[in-house]
Amino acid sequence: MKNAFPPIRVLVAKPGLDGHDRGAKVVAAALRDAGMEVIYTGLRQTPEMIVRTALDEDVDAIGLSIHSGAHMVLFRKVMALLREEGMQDVLLTGGGIIPDDDAKALAKEGVGRLFGPGAPLAELVEYIREEVEARRTASQKKES
């Protein structure tokens, strides 16, 4: 039986060295409860590991949780690796302690919305669902 809209697959990862994984876990649980299939990889992932996982798992979206202040470097590196692999249609989003100006700069480079502390989980869930649906429709059109 064909599923009209198959479950959204999301990779939730924590790059870098900070060990604050509570946020990532809360987000992973919220996405799961919204009916998504969440691949959770745990702490201290390098951008290379993240992109390789995203590739193997054929995910629709990647959510990075970053509290270390290294968000500019890490988002840019992951974005570059995704391009290298031809995976531009994967949504790259995330959250953590990220100043608005930085988020704006990253958005210009193709990174999706970034969610700070206190952002309602429902908003994040809705954002990922809408973005992925739009991207899936676009890639189907491209194929046919």
Add this chain to the structure above:
Amino acid sequence: MTSSAAHLRDRVLAGDRRAVARAITVLERGGEDAVTLHAALHPHAGRALRLGVTGPPGAGKSTLVDRLARELHGDFPRIAVLAVDPSSPVTQGALLGDRIRMGALQELPGVFVRSMASRGVLGGLAPAALEVLDCLDAAGFDLLLVETVGVGQSELEVAFAADLTLLVSAPGAGDGIQALKAGLLEMADMVCVNKSDLGGAESVRNDLLAAFELSSNGPDGSPAIVLVSARTGEGVDELASLVTNLSGEQDFRIRFKERRGRAARRRIVSGLQLEAGREAGVILGNTPELVAAVVDGRMTPRDASHEVFRRILKGET
């Protein structure tokens, strides 16, 4: 087959990582695309050794898969791991966390790890697991490791999907009577008691040995029991050589012929059940009086099934 499907098949057969990942998604989604793709890949499958790893939740299956696969990497240069975790029956969502324990393994060249949600199927695997294994096989992996969801006593599907089944147990999972119960233990080719660095592993082994002595196969026909610690790595080399020996180096295709026949029969029958079930649905939709007769007690459900089956054979809907 459309040209894009043929293109995907060719890239999978060439072992292209991205194509394999995408093909698995297609197979998981089901429908016509999945049927076509599987039919194109199936003739190229059958070369890989399929090792099933199963056991109760928390026994340490993922950690052991990581260690064991690293140990086997010398004999099997290209390894694919398929790790199944449960989907929520309420929301259909799933948290797939097996990769957390497989960090070291993922660093090795030639290793591919994919998480799969069980998507409502009982039995320890996922709905498209068998098709996905065929796909990985066709892509040229030498060893396919399938890790089931944490299972109880009656989820045995993996034993039909694999050439060899490894049952992982750990201390604290119940007394000797648990080991005597029918089910998993009878299907396992190897049993390991994990967490041997903690206390109590020896006594689990003794319970298992006692259970095997009482079984009609006798102790000789029983699976080997290995004590391991996936955390420290102790005993994993012994387990790996057991896998290599049992797989008869590379002649496992001949060795497991009978077993693969059993698996094939099962797949044919379950496909038939699906198809017949669909047909039956159509027939019952067209003949509500048949359903009413069962509800009113004029007909037994069994007699109604016979009637539906008769109509399927005759091609009446």
